[in-house]
Amino acid sequence: MQAIILCGGNATRLGAAAKQTPKLLMKVKGRSILEWQFDFLKEVDVQELILATGHLHDVLRNSIGDSYEDIPIRYCKEDKKLDTGGAIKKSMQYIQSSPFFVLNGDVLWRNFPLKKMVVTFRENMDGVLMAVWVDDTRPYGQILSTETGRVTAFLEKPTALQSGYINAGVYLFNNTIAHGFPKSDVFSLSYDVFPRLENLYVLKTNTPWIDIGSPERLQAAQQLF
Numbered sequence: 001m002q003a004i005i006l007c008g009g010n011a012t013r014l015g016a017a018a019k020q021t022p023k024l025l026m027k028v029k030g031r032s033i034l035e036w037q038f039d040f041l042k043e044v045d046v047q048e049l050i051l052a053t054g055h056l057h058d059v060l061r062n063s064i065g066d067s068y069e070d071i072p073i074r075y076c077k078e079d080k081k082l083d084t085g086g087a088i089k090k091s092m093q094y095i096q097s098s099p100f101f102v103l104n105g106d107v108l109w110r111n112f113p114l115k116k117m118v119v120t121f122r123e124n125m126d127g128v129l130m131a132v133w134v135d136d137t138r139p140y141g142q143i144l145s146t147e148t149g150r151v152t153a154f155l156e157k158p159t160a161l162q163s164g165y166i167n168a169g170v171y172l173f174n175n176t177i178a179h180g181f182p183k184s185d186v187f188s189l190s191y192d193v194f195p196r197l198e199n200l201y202v203l204k205t206n207t208p209w210i211d212i213g214s215p216e217r218l219q220a221a222q223q224l225f
Helices: 012-018 033-042 057-064 083-094 115-120 175-180 189-196 215-224
Strands: 002-007 048-053 071-077 100-104 107-109 127-134 142-145 151-155 164-173 200-205 209-211
Touching (some): 002 033, 002 083, 033 107, 048 057, 057 071, 083 175, 115 164, 142 200, 151 189, 209 215
Parallel strands (some): 002 048, 002 100, 048 071
Antiparallel strands (some): 100 164, 107 209, 127 164, 142 151
């Protein structure tokens, strides 16, 4: 199995910390986010990592090299900002198997083995995404789905306090995801691809989860682990 990690963003919300250090290399309890994510991916026998890079590409490559714990690493550097969908589209030139994982390079979670997503996946699905329950969906938006888990809607960020399931930024995609790609190079996974898919499913969990998108959340991650 292969996995793509999206790590090309500028991480402007993290301020000065992200100007010289890629988010993927930021430390949580003495280990980089990459090390934490790699532990999750080892559980599903990932044989190759593809890092979709942009901002601080050279720093990332010089720090990690061409393998991690004997697992080969490919780098897919964007020459211009491609957004999440465009970065996946470009990285898929290296994908030789289906399904394959895609992870946002700034998310961490606890007590949720990725094997659950593999077991849930079926060949007729475009993909399975991890959905986590949060007490406040205002920073994220919300996912609605049927009893069988098929996604029916992605709601915009609410203005009032509301709990619900959100997109955790962890995906197991079928190669058929490419059928939802627009012809352009630059596009969003959430806004430009997901609405085109009829067979996208969620796997709901209450596992502790966090995205390292700000100094406050990076600090909160230290407590989570």
